[in-house]
Amino acid sequence: MYDIIIIGAGPAGMTAAIYARRASKSVLVLEALTYGGQIINTPDIENYPVAAHISGFEFATKVYEQAEALGAEFVFEKAVGITDSGTCKKVKTTENEYECKAVIIATGSANRKLGIEGEDGLVGRGVSYCATCDGAFYRGKTVAVAGGGNTALEDALYLADLAEKVYIVHRRDSFRGDETTVNTLKQRSNVEFVYNSNVTKLIADKRLTAIEVTDKLTGETREIPVDGLFVAIGRVPENRGFAQLITLDDAGYISAGEDCLTNVPGIFAAGDGRTKDVRQLVTAASDGAVAATAAVRFVASLE
Amino acid sequence: MLKEVTAATFENEVLQSDKPVLVDFNADWCGPCQMLKPTLDKLAEELDNVKVVSVNIDxxxxxxxxxxxxxxxxxxxxxxxxxxxxxxxLKPRPELIKFING
Structure with missing residues (x-):
């Protein structure tokens, strides 16, 4: 039996592993994909203390090496559920079952999809969820950004420097996001706003050739020829597997405050997957420390 | 390390290959690509019936x-x-093997 099982090897989970190992607890980290989490998509991190510039890949690799050198065990299996019988908790993965005294859920979040027909098949063929990753493929081309939040606005600004034309398809007629970015975008001659509209259809041959947008107020549809569509309509937490045991909020995030405590004693939540205001690399790491400290205290209370 | 294929060698290395070829399109600035590399390196060593090569898209x-x-x-x-x-x-190793085997 492990002292602590951590689900998710992103910045929150791996920081928790470092803290728990430094408190001499045995630690298993379960990860569905690869260590690092979504930060590996960031080419340049500029807002984490210590390094003025570091790539997400390098950051993740350093934290991984640090956790591993301290003795955290990493297993690459997807956790699908937790059962709790008080002092012993079982974490089920797609392949195995592991026992522990305390669990830290740090599964983060994934890109929200539009949920329209053909979307999955067009990923990599014109549909993207990451402008900084894939923008380079659209130099001199026409693209659309779906969304109206800060990510969408920043994506549009990034793409406006590369693409010939950028459409921003937004379901409202105003933006809640950063005003400076909105004003900068409005001054760009190659940016066009499509307000009160949703992307309702993807038109493709071998790859995306156009999108259909529907005006929410008039119901009118129009087809916009594009080479690429960048979907930036937010993120969704990946907590469904734990919903039977753990209380989630309406949006699916684990109901846990800054103390990282869930409704179940001995199960803690860290990082983007819990209810919180600021979802940043540094706050994820901070959660890792808080959750690990609480988990260590819980394990000690059983002894 | 995977063999780098260029426009000059693509025909020979990929299109004319006797064995099936897995081409990894990647870039230095792409984090998920760097993440994937070690797994592909290993698979390239282990698999006799498939050739694995890299194309740097930049x-x-x-x-x-x-x-x-x-x-x-x-x-x-x-x-x-x-x-x-x-x-x-980015895919984990078991899924990559499934993809390679079709």
């Missing part, structure tokens, strides 16, 4: 354009000189 934008690559990492399987399937994005 140096070889013509190949990337020709094969409609617009998100990386992008893995394209070639058999008998033609694309048979592709996989976009």
């Amino acid at each position: 140096n070889e934008d013509e190949i990337a354009y020709k094969y409609n690559v617009s998100s990386i990492p992008c893995l394209v399987m070639f058999e008998g000189g033609a694309e048979v399937r592709r996989s976009v994005g």
Whole structure:
């Protein structure tokens, strides 16, 4: 039996592993994909203390090496559920079952999809969820950004420097996001706003050739020829597997405050997957420390 | 380390290959691509019936354009000189093996 099982090897989970190992607890980290989490998509991190510039890949690799050198065990299996019988908790993965005294859920979040027909098949063929990753493929081309939040606005600004034309398809007629970015975008001659509209259809041959947008107020549809569509309509937490045991909020995030405590004693939540205001690399790491400290205290209370 | 294929060698290394070829389209600035690399290196060593090569899309934008690559990492399987399937994005090892075996 492990002292602590951590689900998710992103910045929150791996920081928790470092803290728990430094408190001499045995630690298993379960990860569905690869260590690092979504930060590996960031080419340049500029807002984490210590390094003025570091790539997400390098950051993740350093934290991984640090956790591993301290003795955290990493297993690459997807956790699908937790059962709790008080002092012993079982974490089920797609392949195995592991026992522990305390669990830290740090599964983060994934890109929200539009949920329209053909979307999955067009990923990599014109549909993207990451402008900084894939923008380079659209130099001199026409693209659309779906969304109206800060990510969408920043994506549009990034793409406006590369693409010939950028459409921003937004379901409202105003933006809640950063005003400076909105004003900068409005001054760009190659940016066009499509307000009160949703992307309702993807038109493709071998790859995306156009999108259909529907005006929410008039119901009118129009087809916009594009080479690429960048979907930036937010993120969704990946907590469904734990919903039977753990209380989630309406949006699916684990109901846990800054103390990282869930409704179940001995199960803690860290990082983007819990209810919180600021979802940043540094706050994820901070959660890792808080959750690990609480988990260590819980394990000690059983002894 | 995977063998780097260029526009000059693509025909010979990929299209004319006797064995099926897994082409890894990647770039230095792409974090998920760097993440995927060690797994592909290992698979290349282990698999006798498949050749695994790398195409750097910044140096070889013509190949990337020709094969409609617009998100990386992008893995394209070639058999008998033609694309048979592709996989976009970072995948864990068991899924990569499934993808390679079709």
